[in-house]
Amino acid sequence: MSLTTADLDQPVEISNDIFWVGSGSKAFLSRNCYLRIFKGGGNVANMLIDPGPASDLDDLITKVTKVLGDITKVNLIFINHQDPDVVGNVPYLGKINPRLTVLASEDTWRLVSLNSPKVGFKAIERFKNLRISLNTQQYHRLQFIPTPFCHFRGACMLYDLESRILFTGDFMGGIAATGLEATEANWAGIKAFHQLYMPSNEAIRKAVQKIRELDPPPLMLAPQHGGIIQGALIDEFLSRMEELPVGLDIISSLEGKFSLLIASLNEIIGTFKEISDEQTARRVLAYFEPDGSYPALVAMSQDGTVTDIKGDPLEVVEALIKVFLRHVDAEQQNILKAKISRSLLEHNLPPFDLLLAQDDVASDILLEDL
Numbered sequence: 001m002s003l004t005t006a007d008l009d010q011p012v013e014i015s016n017d018i019f020w021v022g023s024g025s026k027a028f029l030s031r032n033c034y035l036r037i038f039k040g041g042g043n044v045a046n047m048l049i050d051p052g053p054a055s056d057l058d059d060l061i062t063k064v065t066k067v068l069g070d071i072t073k074v075n076l077i078f079i080n081h082q083d084p085d086v087v088g089n090v091p092y093l094g095k096i097n098p099r100l101t102v103l104a105s106e107d108t109w110r111l112v113s114l115n116s117p118k119v120g121f122k123a124i125e126r127f128k129n130l131r132i133s134l135n136t137q138q139y140h141r142l143q144f145i146p147t148p149f150c151h152f153r154g155a156c157m158l159y160d161l162e163s164r165i166l167f168t169g170d171f172m173g174g175i176a177a178t179g180l181e182a183t184e185a186n187w188a189g190i191k192a193f194h195q196l197y198m199p200s201n202e203a204i205r206k207a208v209q210k211i212r213e214l215d216p217p218p219l220m221l222a223p224q225h226g227g228i229i230q231g232a233l234i235d236e237f238l239s240r241m242e243e244l245p246v247g248l249d250i251i252s253s254l255e256g257k258f259s260l261l262i263a264s265l266n267e268i269i270g271t272f273k274e275i276s277d278e279q280t281a282r283r284v285l286a287y288f289e290p291d292g293s294y295p296a297l298v299a300m301s302q303d304g305t306v307t308d309i310k311g312d313p314l315e316v317v318e319a320l321i322k323v324f325l326r327h328v329d330a331e332q333q334n335i336l337k338a339k340i341s342r343s344l345l346e347h348n349l350p351p352f353d354l355l356l357a358q359d360d361v362a363s364d365i366l367l368e369d370l
Contacts, residue, residue: 003181003228011035011063012180014220014228015163020180021048021063023056029175031056031085032224034167035064035074036160040136047076049158049167050224053088060089072097079104080169081152082111086224094119105146107154124156145210147171149203157207159214166218170197171207172237174226182227187237189226191244196311198246208238250312260347261313265298265306265320271339272324273304275332284327288320 006012008025017039022032033056034049046068052060061071068074074097079087094100094116101120104112109121124130124144134140145157150171158167174182174189182190198204211218221229221237229237245253254261273281285304288296297316299308309316321340325333 004179006180008180011067014180014222015165018160018163018165019063019067020228021060021067023052023059025177025180029085030177030225032173032222032226032228033060034222035067037067038134038136038140040140043134043136044073045076045134045136046074047078048074048093049078050080050086050169051077051089051093053085054092055088057089057092075100077102078158078167079108079112080157080167080224081155082108083152083170086169087112087116090119091116103144105154105156108152108156110154143214145214147203147207147210149199150207151197151199151203157210159218161216164216164219166211166214166221168221168223170224171204172221172226172229172241173223177226180228182229182233182237184233186227186229187240190237191240192311192315193225194241194244195246195250195315200248201243201245204244204246205242208242211238245312254313257347257349258309258313261317261349262306262309264343264347264349265309265317267343268317268321268324268336268340269304269306271336272328275335276328280327284323287323 003012003014006020008020008022012020014020014034017037019035019037020032021035022030024030031052032050033052036047036049038045038047048060048064064071064074071093074093077090077093077100079090079102090102090112098118099120101122102109102112102116103122103124106123106125109123113119113121124146127144130144130146132142134142139162141161143159143161145159145166147155147157147169149155150169155169155171157169157171159165160167170193172190174186174191174193176189176192177186194204211221218234219230221234223229251258269285272284276284285300288298288300297310297319298306299310300306324336328336
């Protein structure tokens with residue numbers, strides 16, 4: 001199914017009786033909420049999957065109402081984990097429909113219940129073989145796929161066995177998506193998102209293995225952020241994910257060099273400030289301040305000194321270097337390149353030419369708006 005021409009200001013039917021009702025499609029970090037309608041045998045159940053943050057409530061109500069006629073007809077919610085961008089709307093939806101039932105892991109609910117005490121709850125662990133059959137029709141079967149530490153202990157995917165859509169939560173999600181359907185270009189944003197939020201490749205490998213074991217295999221991976229993954233990209237992206245260093249893998253690989261990398265980066269920033277005018281320097285460094293929707297690439301003190309690096313450190317350094325080079329003239333570029341090479345070599349870090357010879361797609365996606 002092609003989703004490339006979908007109007008994301010409207011609900012989008014991604015499969016029979018399954019609708020995307022998300023928000024933020026034009027933002028750096030989109031929020032994908034899905035509405036699943038189960039009907040048959042005289043019964044109807046309407047489930048929201050990862051209903052999103054409170055800031056998206058008006059948009060969610062508008063889109064769901066266009067499909068169901070009334071938001072109060074939502075009687076089930078599935079949540080992958082407890083983050084506010086996933087569960088922020090749960091207490092509001094509970095007030096709208098007091099008979100609402102939430103399906104989630106016990107670890108997830110332990111935290112969600114602090115803000116949603118009056119909402120009904122059923123733990124996925126209590127269902128035999130982690131599966132349920134709805135009383136609408138026999139083929140309405142759901143399977144729960146726990147993915148511990150991707151990125152929360154109680155994270156759990158939802159597999160709709162009829163549509164063969166796997167709702168993956170944060171896993172396989174990405175930043176800077178340009179539409180609802182994932183393409184090869186989405187990998188950069190998926191890679192960057194996982195390197196920041198996932199703790200280790202070991203956790204990722206276990207999640208990928210569970211996906212590969214699904215029978216029948218999924219036709220779609222529907223994450224909570226970024227594009228929906230279909231076709232050959234499913235296996236391709238899963239294979240890349242199995243080899244992707246993230247979180248502690250990255251920190252461990254640079255153990256003993258992390259502080260040196262920060263020191264070198266501050267030297268490069270110092271040189272950039274010296275060779276460019278004050279207004280340009282201030283404007284460029286402002287690119288790396290958080291905008292509230294996604295963390296900045298680096299943490300900086302008020303005087304513009306880097307104190308921490310987020311994501312893959314070498315890719316962050318490369319991203320900064322590219323921005324600096326784009327905002328100086330040819331003569332200034334030569335001065336800056338010389339300083340970069342000297343600083344990296346003095347700190348026993350990858351030299352400038354080697355750094356920029358790496359796969360730079362991820363840094364490009366992070367800088368697309370600069």
